[in-house]
Amino acid sequence: MTLLPSKTKALTAATWSAIALGFFIPIATATSNLLLALTALLFALSGDYRGKARAIARNPVALACLLFFALTLLGSLYGLGAWHDKQHYLGKYLTLLAVPLLAPLFAERAARIYALAAFCAAMLLTLALSYAIRFGWLPPGSLPMMDAADPVVFKLSITHGFLMAIAAFLLAVAARHADSLRARWVLAALAALAAFNVLFMVFGRTGYVVLAVLGVYFFFRRFGARGIAIAAVGFALACAAAYQWSSAFHQRTDMALDQASAWREGRGDQTSIGLRLDYYSNTLAIIRAHPLFGVGTGGFALAYGERVQHTAMAPSNNPHNQYLLITAQLGIIGLAALIALYAVYWRSAGRLSPPFGEIARGLLLAMLVGNLFNSFMLDFTERLFFAWLSGILFAELSARRDDSNTG
Secondary structure, eight states, rough: OOOHHHHHHHHHHHHHHHHHHHHTTTHHHHHHHHHHHHHHHHHOOOOHHHHHHHHHOOOOHHHHHHHHHHHHHHHHHHSSOOOOHHHHHHHHHHHGGHHHHHHGGGSSSSHHHHHHHHHHHHHHHHHHHHHHHHHHHHTTTTTSOOTTSOOOOOOOOOHHHHHHHHHHHHHHHHHHOOOSSSHHHHHHHHHHHHHHHIIIHHHHHHHHHHHHHHHHHHHHHHTTTHHHHHHHHHHHHHHHHHHHHHHHHHHHHHHHHHHHHHHHHOOOOOHHHHHHHHHHHHHHHHHHHHHTTTTTOOOOOHHHHHHHHTSOOOOOOOOOHHHHHHHHHHHHHHHHHHHHHHHHHHHTTSSOOTHHHHHHHHHHHHHHHHHHOTTTTSHHHHHHHHHHHHHTTHHHHHOSSSSTTTO
16 A cells, blocks of 8 residues: 555654654653654554554564453453552553554664664663763763762663663674674674673673673574583673672672572561562462462552561562563463463564574563563563564564565
């Protein structure tokens, strides 16, 4: 179907709005929300709904996201929790629909490259400011968060470390695919600076683990099984150096070990690790009581509150583990659905052209690891970033008219 000029302009504007969103996700929540709403509005105004539906239908990841959200919607029809609790969680899971929203907008390879460049530009700005904070190059009060001991910029340490680890991976992939030797060296140097920032400068422990996993995956892609050994040795040496010379890494590692060894179930520890271990043990108890269908999409906070009532432990609406949260909400069926979504994601990434397939699998690995220690489907920046980048990467599948040419 040939679009009218005004609708073509709306579609182009929607694509550029989505590209701009990639720049602002790591920087500004309000602007990200505004750009997401603008993208959705321009998407609607651009028409050709039949063509968009066909594009989404060709995209297994977009369909899997739609089905997973439908399951969370179904889960809101039963179980515990008031309607506002159900709305709270549904609003979080709704972000997954950015994947089918973006699928028809990024048919062109150049648009996908621009989107990746926008995110990397934001992270390089963050990186430069982080180094400036660390070495005292900025006047006092220049930024809201200016702590040389933990030089995060726009986001807190968990989010900063997570996004910076992914940025290091993207820059390393870009270096491997760069056309000129100079570009390769520049991109490799930037990747190394980003990795150094994660490992030696900021406090986010999630970032340490994500960086390690992405490093192993990158070297495996480059050198095969030998790359795993290279990455393991390299990361072990880097961790040893970080423990010796990085106060942030040393402090966070020792703190985690001390807090874990000091934890006792039911005591109500108020430490970072102690709270998480309480979350895990109590959520597992909820799962044991509601194994098949869970407590419903909106029932976790009430079920957890009942679990810790008359104890020293505080109530919570987030167990800081996405797999436990989904299982508590939707039971084994929900966990199976989440695993199926990720399986479709991994398999579909194998159909993408270089470097998008490698990036997609790296993104998934980062989420799989991050969700062990966080509920990233609840956290604004992480969940929107995952949906945004997934929609852009897998738009290639929506753009294909002939599925026989999938490589």
